[in-house]
Amino acid sequence: MHAAHAEHSRRMFLKTAAVGVGAAVAPWSVLAHAPDSRIRVGIVGCGGRGTGAAAQALAADPGVVIWSMSDAFADRIEQSIKQLLGLEQKNRVEVPQERRHVGIGSIDALLAEVDVVLLCSPPGFRPEQLAKSVAAGKHIFCEKPVCVDAPGYRSVLESVRAARAKGLSLVSGFCWRSSSPERAMFAQIHAGTLGEVVGVHSTYLTSPLGVRARQPGWSDLDFQLRNWQHFTWLSGDHLVEQAVHSVDKIHWAMGGRLPTRCVGMGSRFTHDPLPERGDVYDNFAVTYEYENGPRCVLMCRQQPDCYNINDDWINGTKGYGWVNGWGPTHWIKDYSGSLLWSYPKDGPTPNMYQVEHDTLFAAIRSGRPVNEGEWMANSCMMAIMGRMSAYSGQAITWEEATQSTESLRPADLSGTLAVPPVPRPGRRPVPQAPKV
Numbered sequence: 129m130h131a132a133h134a135e136h137s138r139r140m141f142l143k144t145a146a147v148g149v150g151a152a153v154a155p156w157s158v159l160a161h162a163p164d165s166r167i168r169v170g171i172v173g174c175g176g177r178g179t180g181a182a183a184q185a186l187a188a189d190p191g192v193v194i195w196s197m198s199d200a201f202a203d204r205i206e207q208s209i210k211q212l213l214g215l216e217q218k219n220r221v222e223v224p225q226e227r228r229h230v231g232i233g234s235i236d237a238l239l240a241e242v243d244v245v246l247l248c249s250p251p252g253f254r255p256e257q258l259a260k261s262v263a264a265g266k267h268i269f270c271e272k273p274v275c276v277d278a279p280g281y282r283s284v285l286e287s288v289r290a291a292r293a294k295g296l297s298l299v300s301g302f303c304w305r306s307s308s309p310e311r312a313m314f315a316q317i318h319a320g321t322l323g324e325v326v327g328v329h330s331t332y333l334t335s336p337l338g339v340r341a342r343q344p345g346w347s348d349l350d351f352q353l354r355n356w357q358h359f360t361w362l363s364g365d366h367l368v369e370q371a372v373h374s375v376d377k378i379h380w381a382m383g384g385r386l387p388t389r390c391v392g393m394g395s396r397f398t399h400d401p402l403p404e405r406g407d408v409y410d411n412f413a414v415t416y417e418y419e420n421g422p423r424c425v426l427m428c429r430q431q432p433d434c435y436n437i438n439d440d441w442i443n444g445t446k447g448y449g450w451v452n453g454w455g456p457t458h459w460i461k462d463y464s465g466s467l468l469w470s471y472p473k474d475g476p477t478p479n480m481y482q483v484e485h486d487t488l489f490a491a492i493r494s495g496r497p498v499n500e501g502e503w504m505a506n507s508c509m510m511a512i513m514g515r516m517s518a519y520s521g522q523a524i525t526w527e528e529a530t531q532s533t534e535s536l537r538p539a540d541l542s543g544t545l546a547v548p549p550v551p552r553p554g555r556r557p558v559p560q561a562p563k564v
């Protein structure tokens with residue numbers, strides 16, 4: 129096939145694949161040997177997760193080519209390429225120098241070159257990057273969290289709707305939603321095996337994340353980007369960045385119901401004066417309140433030498449269930465202690481990160497778009513709401529939180545960027561919220 133014709137056909141195929149549910153598209157088996165069946169994938173944020181997601185994309189579909197990369201720093205791109213060239217699929221890693229884009233706005237150049245984008249940079253950039261990806265008509269893998277503040281949340285919801293209208297696939301990086309034991313457990317919960325859910329208690333108690341010491345020549349922005357998990361404008365704080373997985377499981381267990389209000393608390397105890405530790409807390413506890421009684425509690429911590437656990441305890445009117453994904457433990461008992469259900473010991477446990485990409489590329493190939501946008505955005509907003517309450521020391525309603533106009537991104541990223549003070553509860557109003 130002539131190269132120009134092949135390119136046209138390939139673009140037409142991807143365009144057709146993006147048209148909508150049930151669009152008539154030739155199945156993968158028909159296209160497998162055609163040169164136009166390649167899917168060009170771009171990575172935005174070429175760190176640990178971006179590189180992992182790229183490997184999973186390569187494994188998901190034999191037509192995937194890693195084609196373009198964008199990162200704030202050139203060395204992260206080089207490191208990532210080195211790792212990808214160690215894979216069995218290294219022949220499908222085709223990123224020459226001119227497709228290695230450096231800078232915090234370098235997604236723009238990448239979007240002009242690819243069919244699918246993997247959004248894996250710090251979440252402070254995600255809403256804008258998602259909006260640009262949808263506007264450019266790309267299929268998307270979108271790591272969690274997807275926003276760090278309410279304006280970001282509202283922007284993500286708009287992008288999610290626009291992606292649906294355009295027939296684009298949008299698969300979320302909330303990986304537990306792609307884990308077989310969790311899927312089976314939450315299906316049991318939704319089927320009523322433990323009755324109606326009246327409360328969830330979730331934990332994400334773990335150790336502090338690492339830091340990168342300042343190097344000569346780094347600007348303030350470089351320093352904060354290299355330590356992005358420790359700066360709230362970039363990460364949302366660890367409740368939003370890490371424990372959001374647990375918040376998502378609360379949201380899942382509650383069948384997508386949203387809390388009416390929450391009361392959060394948190395602080396920073398670790399006596400570690402390093403500026404690399406930014407302005408984030410090292411512990412939070414949030415109670416989410418629901419209409420007609422249910423309450424869900426999240427505890428999260430990143431402190432050294434403490435008890436660590438990451439689990440979910442779900443109470444229903446007929447019984448209770450325990451999820452410990454890393455255990456792995458997934459069971460439901462009645463209140464006399466008799467087992468009602470458990471995930472079979474020999475049940476399938478495919479790699480959940482791989483399942484995400486299998487889902488995305490199968491959707492693209494079949495022309496039946498998947499869009500996981502709303503619940504993904506709502507789980508993140510629940511976590512943001514908990515942080516708002518903890519930082520301010522005030523109770524906050526869902527309406528107040530979602531309507532907040534507080535944007536965390538500093539107005540000017542080009543000059544001096546001081547390390548912000550750690551928020552003091554009781555001294556900070558609920559962000560721009562109307563009076564209850």
Ligand SMILES: NC(=O)c1ccc[n+]([C@@H]2O[C@H](COP(=O)([O-])OP(=O)(O)OC[C@H]3O[C@@H](n4cnc5c(N)ncnc54)[C@H](O)[C@@H]3O)[C@@H](O)[C@H]2O)c1
Pocket residue numbers: 172173174175176177178198199200201204231232233234235248249250251253271272273301302303353369370
């Ligand atoms: N689902 C999961 O289990 C899981 C696991 C780890 C990380 N994550 C998420 O993945 C994302 C990335 O985390 P990570 O562990 O890979 O971090 P990382 O620091 O290893 O990688 C992030 C990369 O993004 C780059 N970057 C910064 N600003 C950018 C911009 N504006 N445009 C492009 N690149 C930019 C950084 O330089 C860095 O290389 C985060 O949202 C994190 O929460 C999810």
